[in-house]
Amino acid sequence: MKLFTCCLSLSVLCLTLLAVEVDAQEQGDQSGFISIDCGIPGNSNYTDKVTGINYVSDSEFTDAGESKTILPIHRSSSLDQQFLTLRSFPQGTRNCYTLKPAQGPGNRYLIRAQFMYGNYDSKGVLPKFDLYLGVEKWDTISFNKTTSEELSEIIHVPTSEYIHVCLVNTGLGTPFISSLELRYFNNSRYTAEFGSLQLFARLDFGETFGNYRFKDDIYDRKWNSIKYINSTLVYNFETWTYIGGNKVPYKVMTTAIAPDNSSNPLKLPWTPANASDQFLIYMYFSEVQTLQPNQTREFDIYLDGKPWSRRPVTPYNRSTVTVYSDALEKPAASHELVIQKTKRSTLPPILNAFELFTVKKFLQFQTDDQDTASMMDIKSVYKVQKGNWQGDPCATRAYAWNGIGCIYNVSDKPRITSLNLSASGLNGKIAPSISNLTMLRSLDLSDNNLSGDIPDFLSQLTLLRILNLKGNNFTGSVPSSLLSKSKSGLLLLSLDSSQEGGDTNRCLSSSCKKSTNKSTILIAVSIASVLVLILIAVIIILWMRSYKMRQAYIKDDSLETKKRQFTYSEIISITNNFEKIVGKGGFGTVYHGYVDDTQVAVKMLSATSVQGYKEFQTEAKLLMSIHHKNLTTLVGYCNEENKLGIIYEYIANGDLEGHLSGRNPYVLSWEQRILIAIDAAEGFEYLHHGCKPPIIHRDVKSTNILLTENFRGKLADFGLSRVIPFEGGSHVTTVVAGTPGYLDPEYYRSNRLTEKSDVYSFGIVLMEIITGRPAIGTSNDRGHIVEWVKSRLEEGDVEIIVDSRIRENVDMNSVWRTVEIALACVSTASDDRPTMDFVVSQLKESLSNDLCRSETRKKELVGVQSLNLESEVSGPQPR
Numbered sequence: 001m002k003l004f005t006c007c008l009s010l011s012v013l014c015l016t017l018l019a020v021e022v023d024a025q026e027q028g029d030q031s032g033f034i035s036i037d038c039g040i041p042g043n044s045n046y047t048d049k050v051t052g053i054n055y056v057s058d059s060e061f062t063d064a065g066e067s068k069t070i071l072p073i074h075r076s077s078s079l080d081q082q083f084l085t086l087r088s089f090p091q092g093t094r095n096c097y098t099l100k101p102a103q104g105p106g107n108r109y110l111i112r113a114q115f116m117y118g119n120y121d122s123k124g125v126l127p128k129f130d131l132y133l134g135v136e137k138w139d140t141i142s143f144n145k146t147t148s149e150e151l152s153e154i155i156h157v158p159t160s161e162y163i164h165v166c167l168v169n170t171g172l173g174t175p176f177i178s179s180l181e182l183r184y185f186n187n188s189r190y191t192a193e194f195g196s197l198q199l200f201a202r203l204d205f206g207e208t209f210g211n212y213r214f215k216d217d218i219y220d221r222k223w224n225s226i227k228y229i230n231s232t233l234v235y236n237f238e239t240w241t242y243i244g245g246n247k248v249p250y251k252v253m254t255t256a257i258a259p260d261n262s263s264n265p266l267k268l269p270w271t272p273a274n275a276s277d278q279f280l281i282y283m284y285f286s287e288v289q290t291l292q293p294n295q296t297r298e299f300d301i302y303l304d305g306k307p308w309s310r311r312p313v314t315p316y317n318r319s320t321v322t323v324y325s326d327a328l329e330k331p332a333a334s335h336e337l338v339i340q341k342t343k344r345s346t347l348p349p350i351l352n353a354f355e356l357f358t359v360k361k362f363l364q365f366q367t368d369d370q371d372t373a374s375m376m377d378i379k380s381v382y383k384v385q386k387g388n389w390q391g392d393p394c395a396t397r398a399y400a401w402n403g404i405g406c407i408y409n410v411s412d413k414p415r416i417t418s419l420n421l422s423a424s425g426l427n428g429k430i431a432p433s434i435s436n437l438t439m440l441r442s443l444d445l446s447d448n449n450l451s452g453d454i455p456d457f458l459s460q461l462t463l464l465r466i467l468n469l470k471g472n473n474f475t476g477s478v479p480s481s482l483l484s485k486s487k488s489g490l491l492l493l494s495l496d497s498s499q500e501g502g503d504t505n506r507c508l509s510s511s512c513k514k515s516t517n518k519s520t521i522l523i524a525v526s527i528a529s530v531l532v533l534i535l536i537a538v539i540i541i542l543w544m545r546s547y548k549m550r551q552a553y554i555k556d557d558s559l560e561t562k563k564r565q566f567t568y569s570e571i572i573s574i575t576n577n578f579e580k581i582v583g584k585g586g587f588g589t590v591y592h593g594y595v596d597d598t599q600v601a602v603k604m605l606s607a608t609s610v611q612g613y614k615e616f617q618t619e620a621k622l623l624m625s626i627h628h629k630n631l632t633t634l635v636g637y638c639n640e641e642n643k644l645g646i647i648y649e650y651i652a653n654g655d656l657e658g659h660l661s662g663r664n665p666y667v668l669s670w671e672q673r674i675l676i677a678i679d680a681a682e683g684f685e686y687l688h689h690g691c692k693p694p695i696i697h698r699d700v701k702s703t704n705i706l707l708t709e710n711f712r713g714k715l716a717d718f719g720l721s722r723v724i725p726f727e728g729g730s731h732v733t734t735v736v737a738g739t740p741g742y743l744d745p746e747y748y749r750s751n752r753l754t755e756k757s758d759v760y761s762f763g764i765v766l767m768e769i770i771t772g773r774p775a776i777g778t779s780n781d782r783g784h785i786v787e788w789v790k791s792r793l794e795e796g797d798v799e800i801i802v803d804s805r806i807r808e809n810v811d812m813n814s815v816w817r818t819v820e821i822a823l824a825c826v827s828t829a830s831d832d833r834p835t836m837d838f839v840v841s842q843l844k845e846s847l848s849n850d851l852c853r854s855e856t857r858k859k860e861l862v863g864v865q866s867l868n869l870e871s872e873v874s875g876p877q878p879r
Helices: 012-027 369-382 432-436 456-460 480-487 518-553 568-574 610-625 656-661 670-690 745-750 755-771 785-793 812-825 836-873
Strands: 033-037 054-057 066-069 085-088 094-099 108-115 128-133 136-141 150-156 163-172 179-185 196-205 224-226 231-235 255-259 266-270 279-285 299-303 321-324 335-341 353-360 404-407 415-420 442-444 449-452 466-468 492-494 564-566 581-585 588-595 598-605 634-640 643-649 705-707 713-715
Touching: 094 179, 108 163, 128 150, 136 150, 196 255, 255 266, 279 335, 369 415, 369 432, 404 812, 404 836, 415 836, 432 456, 442 836, 456 480, 466 836, 480 492, 564 568, 568 588, 568 598, 568 634, 568 643, 610 634, 610 643, 656 705, 656 755, 670 705, 670 713, 670 755, 670 812, 670 836, 745 755, 755 785, 755 812, 755 836, 785 812, 812 836
Parallel strands: 033 054, 196 224, 415 442, 442 466, 466 492, 564 634
Antiparallel strands: 033 179, 066 085, 094 163, 108 150, 108 179, 128 136, 128 163, 150 196, 196 353, 231 255, 266 335, 279 321, 279 353, 299 335, 404 415, 581 588, 588 598, 598 643, 634 643, 705 713
């Protein structure tokens, strides 16, 4: 350890400089202060009578919680005014205050939170909760008694304009806070080299009365006076005006302690909260006695039995010697500082003041400042009322704001990539601050009351790929740049039917300007009448055509359609006498075959399967009326006496479950898995939203997702499917059907079937895709996959849940996004689950981000290889 000293002579120049410092102190400059008394009303700002500090209400810093006061029995004349009220947070897991100091990021700040329970809720139960700074844990707050005044303080250099102080409910009582203070440290020796400094102790030795803070301390540090055991008071109350070291108040430096026996050392032991904690130490010394010519005070300092100061310390009269750590102290279960006089010293050692800090390393980045500012503005403009829209928008993945998606990069700040404010009650125009979310890939503003023009700045969001503006009251024309991007395939643009089309000069609503020319009106009326007649004619023609097609495809309840009907003898020929079995189920057996030169799969109903007959009828009829690239295609059927069969296209690579379980030696890559998930989700999106009326699959599982030769996904097995009356409706079943492990628990309890039942089952499939585990574990581990995933995520590391076969080659940001989608899908309440179209958009965004990163990695690899090649040919060359 190095010995650092700060000494001043009494020269005129030094006295002049000191006078400036003292004047600043006496003026009580609070320009770098934010002082919040939590729980007081917004119009109750005040100046503290003791300190002169100006306190304000917390109403401008948080929009959550409830104002409370401690019980009268716990109030006293000596109690600081800031402890009389508090803000309690009974709702939500995480509630935050957001501070934005004028001095900005990169500066040093003292941040202090204070708490006093005071039985404000009349429950008499002492709570325990966590305190977060930004996105990382700062401290755990607990209480020894009802009137305990707890303090947590940290010296921190933020990298963001915003400082978020959050209280997190850990299930051990309702979080609350009494006051929150920030102090700008414009000039001090507190190092930021090793991390943030959490206060462990700040002691003023020798005092038996009083505590000092502002205005005695220009930084408003709280110095706790203490009379130390086995020591004697050494003091000099003569007025002097030097503030030395870290500008320790002179009142603190006018007293000191010395050992009660002059031959004994001073000892300062302490026990860390955690044996792994690392500390920084600051010790302050000043000679408080007038020494005689034959007197000497000199001492060495030892830490845990080893020399700590590199040379003996000699305090100076009316000056401060500061001795502090120049490196982190090694962790240990306990520590002890020993101050021992040297052999030549005639006087015992002394100690005036002492500060001890635990080093906290905050390594996670907060959300990009521009993105945060945009979200703060959006929240303010639209008065968004979402429970967790507090603190850092991306925060940790577990606490990210509802409706936003983020990309997390270990070497950079999180960025917002998707914003879903659908059905959020938004009014007015589209907020210009959205244009600052430059990393947006998906924006959903549908089903609100937005009005005005659709702004052109949306087309300037170069990464935007999905834009949903349906269900609003926009006027004017659609910007040509947006339509151009949509037509070129760069943007999936969703507008109301009145907004669609390529005429960018056409008005979007009846609020457009109306001509006052009567002839123009008459012409418009005439044209409109003709158009109505034409429209009626077209509807009749289409209805007749649709009716004829339905009659041609379906006759009563039979399977008579234009699809090719095969005889049983043809089935024998197609399957080469049922030579090759490719699958079995409760309905019967699936055989491989050929129709002409095309491979097919032939599902034959077992004669003993009663339930299978109903499923056979359902599936055959359904596949005759629907068609989608992600559904298995019907080739034909056989309905000859008791011989029932369905012929499908042959799907070469079997089912998804076979590849995830390891039965198939080919290991699907992460990109292939997400593509398959997207294919399946698009199939379900078609069933739910593309079919009129909607269809619920009812047996979503990995064995019912088949893989083509290019490993693209197709949905199969529609035997349990049900048609519901209208989109968003439900169907009450007398018997719950589905597969254990995938079955929606809400549907199981209520018998009420909705589209969200498929969404739940698909969430289970997503978890299988991520983990490679089955929905229900093996004989050694029968746990359900949802519980397994959640329990692992509680450990804070998503990597542990990824299929070990691909873990080394997966981008964890993409994994996190997919996990978040899966967790949303398996929400206990169906209302909390997303729709399948939203799932599709989120999966596509996840894949897009992953592909972008993969391309970047490839370019970086090519660059490295290029550098390596250059290094191989560099150096002296033959002449």
